[in-house]
Structure formats: C-alpha cells, structure tokens
Amino acid sequence: ATGFQVQKSKEALASAVSIASALGDSSRYLWLKLPYCEEYQVVAAATSLPILILGGESAGDPTQFLRQIAAAMAAGSNVRGALVGRNVLYPGNADPRTVAEAVGGIVHEGWTVDQALEASV
DSSP, X not given: OOSOOOOOSHHHHHHHHHHHHTTGGGGTTOOEEEEOOSSHHHHHHTOSSOEEEEOXXXXXXXXXXXXXXXXXXXXXXXXXXXXXXXXXXXXXXXXXXXXXXXXXXXXXXXXXXHHHHHHTO
C-alpha cells in the first residue's frame, strides 16, 4: 500500500502533539483531532492544547469503541470531546441513536462504559 498511514502509537502521537504545541502563537487556537491509542495519558500529557478524539473506522460493535472513548476522556483534562461518525452511524446491530447518546453521556456527563451501555439498551 502506498500513501499516508496514520501512526497510532503513543510515541508517534506524543511526538506530533509536542511539535504542534511548540509552534507558538500559530497554535494558540488549535484543537487537535487525534486517534485513540493505548496509554492515551502519554499523548494527553504531551500537550496543553485541547484534544478531540478521532472516531476512526467502524468497529461494528459499539462496546469496544465506547471503552476507547471513556479511556481517552479519562486520560487528561485537555481531552475535551470526540468527533465520531462511522462508529455511531454504523454500529453493527446497535441503534445509532443509542450509541450517540452513550457517547454523549461519556463525554458530557462523565458516564462509565457500563452506565453508557445500560442507558443505550
């Protein structure tokens, strides 16, 4: 395969956000849209800029996706929300509206994954 490949390792993401943060005045109003990775707190700690979680490809099952959103939201106070589409629009056998409500609950209400899953049933 040719072309650009998104690097999703904590080291690559932390390096990229550190560089973006160091751009000085040109990054003052910048929000970062980043994919989730394991140990997301390393990425969140690498910048003071606000982070929005990138949704990525649809997993087909919202449970793992909701776990990732919850883990990312808990990674740091600068993780402010999620920009998701396919995981909400194409959630396998789940109802898109309930998945959207579950994501909203995690992001805006501080729900746990269990609370989000319970509310979406």
